[in-house]
Amino acid sequence: MRVLLIEDSERIQKAVARGLRANGYAVDATGDGSHGLYLAQTEPYDVIVLDLMLPGMDGLTFLQRIRQQGQNTHVIILTAKDTVEDRVTGLRAGADDYLVKPFAFEELLARVEALIRRRHDAKNPRLQFGQLVVDISAKRVFVGGEPIELPPREYALLEYLILHRGRVVGRSEIESHIYDEQVEPMSNVVDAAVYSLRKKIDRGSGASYIQTRRGMGYIFDPGTA
């Protein structure tokens, strides 16, 4: 999942980006509202974490702009403005959630996860497909009841494919949602990650959960495993 973080406090920006990346998110961060708008217009994001008082362009204007352009990306406002009027204004401007600073990082993380679940209409964080169980809240994966360890990016790849199950997902789409600006993905990085993931979750069964559609991409098909 790819998150856009627009926060003018450099320290909060670095800490939140680091925490989100540690949880498998691809994070693009900026401290300027105008640059944030540019990123939101050019990259596909699953969630945008938005401060309100920003240089370049304030958060509410940013929000109105992307909504006017028809973007439905979930936005969570992260701000020091804590009055009821501020919250109402932010939510009515198009935000999906509102979190006041100072905040607990775990709460921000949980809210980001909730927004992603809402985006994919997955209210239950524990998803089961035969022997495979994925807890998208705890970021844990079980095969045959046994936990398996996945690096953050492989987990992110699996979660993305599961949340888009039944649909062919192209390599470029995977790259744009799994890798942020800090990573220069090589041409076969997605193929290598899929190969590694298959070895861990298929456990030698005949068919794989992740099917290749030659020339198009990959599809998560729980019925084939």
Added chain:
Amino acid sequence: MTSIRGQLQKRLGPPIAILVVVSVAALYLYVRHVLDKDFDATLAAKARAVAAGVRWDDERPFELVSPDTASEEFSPDKHAEYFQIRRSDGSSALRSSSLKSADLPPLAAKPDKTAFSDVALPDGRAGREVVIRFVPMRDPDDVAIPVSTTSPDVQMTLTVAQGRHALDEPLAVLLTSLAIGSAVFIAGALLIVIMAVRRSLQPLEAMAKAAASDPADAAGQPFPVAGMPRELAPICQYLNELVGRLQTAFQRERRFTADVAHELRTPIAELRAITEVALNYPATAAENSETLSDALAISRHMESVVTTLLALARCHAGRPSIAMESVDLTAMVQKFWHTMAEQAVKNRLTVQFDMAQPAIVESNPTLLAGVVSNLLSNAASYCPPGGRITCRIQQAADATMMEVSNTAESLTADDLAHMFEPFWRKDPARSSGSQSGLGLALAQAYCSVLGATIIAEMPESNVIRMVFRLPTGQARSSDGGAQAPQRA
């Protein structure tokens, strides 16, 4: 608790009642006195008429004959009148037929004096008697009577008495009328006093209602001026002005509190975010070191904000006692600029000094340093890259002036009014972590303690100039001097 209404009613009601009672009593007594006098005059005239009619009996020497007029007035009936003539030894010489065998109460009367007294009449009625002394007339032709008109033996005492009902009845009617009239008057007067006091105090009640409202509520003027009495209208006006100033102060206080909360909330949020992430997610040694450096920087920033706020609070709490000494303002500017020169070079700033050498002032060095460092730091921080900073110090007979100008591309004339407000910054995002927005507010507070002034002005559309003026008395004369422009 006493009330003005109660006090006025207490002080007006009883005196009015007493005044009415005393006036009515005086009127009654006067009328009674007049009637008494008139009654007594009638009684005395009647006595004199009786005395004039008394004669010595022609047949019996030393016996008196009743006057002709006595037959009707002094006959015994319901409203009988009485007279009795006594000799000098007190024996009765003659009495009216109405007396029958009774006597009138004796009353001493001096010669040529008429004495009056209230008595109980023989028939039991209340009456009044008059006593006169007289000598009965004798017939001028009756020379056989051997008596001298001057002899005490022939001097008689005449007592005439009659009922008082003719006097007492009108007096009783008068007294009753006056009592009823007084009671009605007093009740009416008290009612008028109560209503007048209540009506007169209505403006005070309106003021009390207005005063009971929260002065922090900025919903218009609380004290009504229109319709107020002339004595209260200026008070209401002054109170409205006072409430206006209070509301302004409350608003400033609220804004200040909100600003303080916001200023502290941001570093607290930063501190919490970096420490939580550092504790929960593995990091490299370099990342951990960066986290610790950030935490230290945040705590220093918060310490700076709190220290500045305390300094501001101390200045606003009252003018502290400060020690004054000679300070070279120019040397102080050079010393502080030395610490900022590197930043100026980095930002490619053109810096020009035009300063008296030296500029000796009598001031408190600590507070003066606070003003100077804030002015220079502000100019260096907010001057955009490639901009220009000018610092000028001039000394005149009445004051020392220090001007610090810098390029300010985003400022407008409207911003000048906010320059000295705590936490005010042109950038609403307040993304400049090194500036707390308290520097100019603190500089202004220091100026007020030093007896100096500081103003912000825009001599050109993109230049902000801070003018610090320290009046003489705190400034010493010095040689003038200037430095050529230099590029930092």
